[in-house]
Amino acid sequence: MSIEFKADNLGDGVKSGDVAAIMVAVGDVIQAGHIIMEIETDKAVLPLPCDKAGKVTQLLVKKGQTITPGQAVLMLDPVAAGVPSMNGGAKSSATAAVASPPAKTTNTVVATSAAALAKAPLPASSGRDLPLPAGPATRRLARELGLNLASISGSGSGGRITLEDVARAAAGSGGGSGRVVEPPLPDFSKYGEVERVAFSKLQKTSANNLSLAWQVIPHVTQHDLSDITETEALRKRFVENAAKGSPKVTMTVLAMKAVVACLKEFPNFNSSFDSAKGEIVQKKYFNIGIAVDTPNGLVVPVVKHVDQKSILELAAELTELATKARDRKLQLADMQGGTFTITTLGGIGGTSFTPIVNYPEVAILGMSRSQKQLQLVDGNVTERLMLPLSLSYDHRVVNGADAARFTVKLCNMLSSAFSMLIG
Amino acid sequence: MADSQTELLVLGGGPGGYPAAFEAADHGMKVLLVDEGARPGGVCLNRGCIPSKALLHIAKLINESHEASEWGLTFSSPKIDLAKLRDFKNGVITKLSGGITELSKVRGVKLVAARGTFLDANTVELKHADGKIERVSFEKAIIATGSSPAVPPMFQLGDPRVMDSTGALELADIPGSLLVVGGGYIGLEMGTVYAALGSKVTVVELTSGLLPGADRDLVRPLQKRLEKQFAALHLNTKVEALKATKAGIEATLAGEGVAPKMTFDRVLISIGRRPNSKGFGLEATGVAVDEKGFIKVDRQLRSSVPHIFAIGDIAGEPMLAHKATREAKIAVEAMNGGKAEFDNIAIPAVVFTDPEIAWCGLMEHEAAARNIEVKVVKFPWAASGRATTLSRNEGLTKLIIDPKTERVLGVGLVGVNAGEMIAEATLAVETAAVARDLAETIHAHPTLSETLMEAAESVFGQATHSYRPKRS
Ligand SMILES: Cc1cc2nc3c(=O)[nH]c(=O)nc-3n(C[C@H](O)[C@H](O)[C@H](O)COP(=O)(O)OP(=O)(O)OC[C@H]3O[C@@H](n4cnc5c(N)ncnc54)[C@H](O)[C@@H]3O)c2cc1C
Numbered sequence: 001m002s003i004e005f006k007a008d009n010l011g012d013g014v015k016s017g018d019v020a021a022i023m024v025a026v027g028d029v030i031q032a033g034h035i036i037m038e039i040e041t042d043k044a045v046l047p048l049p050c051d052k053a054g055k056v057t058q059l060l061v062k063k064g065q066t067i068t069p070g071q072a073v074l075m076l077d078p079v080a081a082g083v084p085s086m087n088g089g090a091k092s093s094a095t096a097a098v099a100s101p102p103a104k105t106t107n108t109v110v111a112t113s114a115a116a117l118a119k120a121p122l123p124a125s126s127g128r129d130l131p132l133p134a135g136p137a138t139r140r141l142a143r144e145l146g147l148n149l150a151s152i153s154g155s156g157s158g159g160r161i162t163l164e165d166v167a168r169a170a171a172g173s174g175g176g177s178g179r180v181v182e183p184p185l186p187d188f189s190k191y192g193e194v195e196r197v198a199f200s201k202l203q204k205t206s207a208n209n210l211s212l213a214w215q216v217i218p219h220v221t222q223h224d225l226s227d228i229t230e231t232e233a234l235r236k237r238f239v240e241n242a243a244k245g246s247p248k249v250t251m252t253v254l255a256m257k258a259v260v261a262c263l264k265e266f267p268n269f270n271s272s273f274d275s276a277k278g279e280i281v282q283k284k285y286f287n288i289g290i291a292v293d294t295p296n297g298l299v300v301p302v303v304k305h306v307d308q309k310s311i312l313e314l315a316a317e318l319t320e321l322a323t324k325a326r327d328r329k330l331q332l333a334d335m336q337g338g339t340f341t342i343t344t345l346g347g348i349g350g351t352s353f354t355p356i357v358n359y360p361e362v363a364i365l366g367m368s369r370s371q372k373q374l375q376l377v378d379g380n381v382t383e384r385l386m387l388p389l390s391l392s393y394d395h396r397v398v399n400g401a402d403a404a405r406f407t408v409k410l411c412n413m414l415s416s417a418f419s420m421l422i423g
Numbered sequence: 424m425a426d427s428q429t430e431l432l433v434l435g436g437g438p439g440g441y442p443a444a445f446e447a448a449d450h451g452m453k454v455l456l457v458d459e460g461a462r463p464g465g466v467c468l469n470r471g472c473i474p475s476k477a478l479l480h481i482a483k484l485i486n487e488s489h490e491a492s493e494w495g496l497t498f499s500s501p502k503i504d505l506a507k508l509r510d511f512k513n514g515v516i517t518k519l520s521g522g523i524t525e526l527s528k529v530r531g532v533k534l535v536a537a538r539g540t541f542l543d544a545n546t547v548e549l550k551h552a553d554g555k556i557e558r559v560s561f562e563k564a565i566i567a568t569g570s571s572p573a574v575p576p577m578f579q580l581g582d583p584r585v586m587d588s589t590g591a592l593e594l595a596d597i598p599g600s601l602l603v604v605g606g607g608y609i610g611l612e613m614g615t616v617y618a619a620l621g622s623k624v625t626v627v628e629l630t631s632g633l634l635p636g637a638d639r640d641l642v643r644p645l646q647k648r649l650e651k652q653f654a655a656l657h658l659n660t661k662v663e664a665l666k667a668t669k670a671g672i673e674a675t676l677a678g679e680g681v682a683p684k685m686t687f688d689r690v691l692i693s694i695g696r697r698p699n700s701k702g703f704g705l706e707a708t709g710v711a712v713d714e715k716g717f718i719k720v721d722r723q724l725r726s727s728v729p730h731i732f733a734i735g736d737i738a739g740e741p742m743l744a745h746k747a748t749r750e751a752k753i754a755v756e757a758m759n760g761g762k763a764e765f766d767n768i769a770i771p772a773v774v775f776t777d778p779e780i781a782w783c784g785l786m787e788h789e790a791a792a793r794n795i796e797v798k799v800v801k802f803p804w805a806a807s808g809r810a811t812t813l814s815r816n817e818g819l820t821k822l823i824i825d826p827k828t829e830r831v832l833g834v835g836l837v838g839v840n841a842g843e844m845i846a847e848a849t850l851a852v853e854t855a856a857v858a859r860d861l862a863e864t865i866h867a868h869p870t871l872s873e874t875l876m877e878a879a880e881s882v883f884g885q886a887t888h889s890y891r892p893k894r895s
Contacts, residue, residue, distance in 0.1 A: 051719050051720075051721065129795050130825060131855075132855075133828070134855055139766055143763075158828035
């Protein structure tokens with residue numbers, strides 16, 4: 001049996017408003033007080049809370065529609081009431097498999113799968129119609145810290161979230177997104193026309209993970225140039241002579257090989273930081289995530305055991321993963337288990353950028369467009385092909401000198417194809 | 424023009440209002456607490472929880488004095504001095520309301536006995552018992568005006584023999600026969616009192632079971648016992664009319680196997696309660712009320728007018744004193760900028776009959792209705808040593824468990840002292856305890872609380888005192 005929810009109060013003296021955003025979908029279970037829509041009036045954009053709890057069975061208005069006070073906006077089934085499942089961790093981790101592209105202008109990269117999984121709560125609260133497993137004191141602490149309890153994984157029996165779990169999340173290490181609450185936005189329409197475009201769930205997940213990484217990790221980016229004149233010439237010749245249908249060996253594939261050699265020499269770059277225990281978790285396997293730009297957004301498939309594969313095998317695998325990504329055929333497993341990420345904007349342009357580390361990894365390599373430059377070689381000005389590299393890293397784990405050493409080694413390896421052979 | 428002003432007005436001095444006033448004063452607010460009653464404490468203290476429990480205590484003693492003969496202890500029939508009994512009950516009220524008055528004083532809460540009527544969202548008019556009228560302006564308000572017995576016009580005969588719960592608690596006499604209309608907790612509690620005092624009690628309930636909404640496993644043992652204590656229990660039966668006659672109140676009943684007309688010395692109407700949202704100028708404040716008359720509030724108990732809050736029975740179901748008190752704390756914290764919210768998982772419910780029924784959290788039938796998979800374990804008190812020493816083995820302890828995590832989602836109890844036992848169960852549900860937490864906490868022996876521990880043991884193994892043969 002469904003009941004109507006009417007938007008009784010749109011603010012003092014407000015005669016009508018437009019539905020600016022709808023934050024619930026049919027099937028969502030909401031609690032009383034949940035913000036279901038944003039209503040744009042001549043005064044402001046107001047959140048519209050629903051004072052009833054239940055499962056949304058029907059939406060009676062559309063985005064952009066003008067409504068008046070007292071108008072019914074949705075139907076809900078009160079029997080299903082009682083627990084927050086809107087931001088249930090399980091849902092977001094399931095959809096987190098595909099990341100949305102960050103705004104092109106910011107040149108950031110993030111893979112959501114690993115971070116979201118780290119936060120996926122135990123089954124106790126995953127999408128089922130049960131209250132979150134936490135006592136009153138824990139719930140209060142989370143509320144006071146502005147943390148979403150649903151995104152904190154519980155370490156207690158049955159997945160119970162403890163006070164310590166919340167404290168850890170607040171400190172930025174437990175997987176909770178300790179987001180600072182943004183101050184309310186001004187009314188931009190005062191200054192000119194605006195359009196509000198709803199953020200997809202996917203974009204939200206991606207945004208949360210970027211915020212998390214940005215807040216948790218003290219980022220530093222090391223820039224350098226690698227002279228790839230000879231490597232690129234060799235690569236081109238190889239590709240031209242390669243048998244038809246053989247996988248394309250790209251600079252990214254070569255970079256994967258070179259990165260693994262550097263990771264072996266500097267194991268801290270292939271680690272995660274367990275701040276609760278005060279330990280660095282070094283990984284003895286080398287799985288490299290590659291950011292792939294697709295029409296549906298940015299995704300980061302992971303190539304496993306890069307150290308055990310030949311350049312041709314890597315090229316084949318990367319081609320396959322990229323195709324899967326474009327066809328939206330990637331499985332969750334294809335995106336898990338990464339230890340380091342490479343993101344390249346070489347096909348587009350730019351001289352350098354500052355990628356955001358793909359939490360809980362500790363370093364990410366950005367590659368910009370290689371460009372011809374005049375260089376002095378043995379007193380002669382010559383034309384060389386230079387590849388700009390930008391290595392962002394977690395400064396808690398990696399110190400600046402090591403980052404410079406890592407980057408120098410990487411540049412050298414990419415310069416000399418021979419060094420890649422001997423690792 | 425206002426005659427005086429205050430920072431916070433609390434309207435209604437029940438278990439919602441007075442704790443709110445105290446909490447606010449403790450937060451440093453200047454508080455005016457207004458209640459129209461001669462004594463503070465609201466329905467709960469003056470004509471609800473407290474007097475009913477005082478009388479139920481006496482009823483229990485009377486019943487036990489009869490039962491004791493089976494254990495070799497025979498008392499002569501108790502002599503009932505009704506005036507003294509009433510004094511005892513009234514003494515309890517006086518003592519407790521005196522405590523509230525005293526605590527108001529020491530906290531600096533201004534307690535006024537007057538009826539309040541809102542003139543607008545920042546002014547209230549107070550009418551004192553002596554007719555004096557004053558106006559007070561306030562910055563913030565908490566409305567805690569509670570609820571009243573619902574008595575449909577067809578039952579309003581203007582005859583004192585037709586009573587609501589307030590009338591029944593007055594205990595004017597011990598009627599030879601009493602008709603209780605409505606088999607909810609108030610009807611059954613008052614019926615228990617009158618039956619023990621000697622009245623022939625007949626209960627008529629419209630639906631198919633006593634205590635609609637409660638778990639049937641819990642109701643069954645109670646119903647069995649009430650069938651012995653009461654003259655009759657008529658389910659699926661409707662009272663179509665009441666008529667005052669010289670001989671008594673004549674009731675017209677419609678139900679299978681029920682005599683269509685019966686006459687009773689007194690009738691108790693206990694079919695429900697209505698929020699007090701009319702007749703005191705609520706409209707003048709702009710506070711929104713729902714179809715049932717409850718003030719609409721958000722999770723912080725804030726009404727549609729941001730500086731006015733509502734708590735207790737006026738703010739919605741369940742209409743219980745302890746819910747009102749919890750809401751009081753939240754509202755005061757919220758109005759002082761705190762982030763408090765009503766996010767409780769379990770609100771315990773207790774029916775103080777004999778045996779008592781108590782439950783909290785998710786119940787089996789709710790889980791079914793909401794399509795939540797649960798595991799249900801039951802521990803019958805036939806296997807409890809303590810219950811046996813009390814000669815009360817009809818009880819049952821029932822746990823509703825999440826099969827994936829073994830978390831305790833709900834607890835239902837029926838048996839003597841279930842009302843005290845529900846505290847541990849509520850703590851378990853509220854803090855998301857798992858079955859092992861209950862099972863591996865040492866419970867004193869011999870106590871009824873051991874049944875919670877043993878029920879929890881059978882979630883993942885065998886309870887010590889109950890064995891379920893393994894299914895092959
Ligand atoms: C017989 C009976 C037994 C009960 N037993 C239990 C029980 O065992 N456990 C339990 O939890 N609950 C029990 N209840 C319910 C409990 O009494 C209520 O839930 C509780 O009293 C609600 O508290 P409150 O503060 O919301 O309002 P109330 O206690 O109803 O107090 C409201 C007060 O405000 C006053 N008031 C109203 N309007 C105005 C006005 N305009 N100006 C001034 N004053 C005003 C009223 O006179 C009253 O004093 C019982 C109720 C009854 C009738």
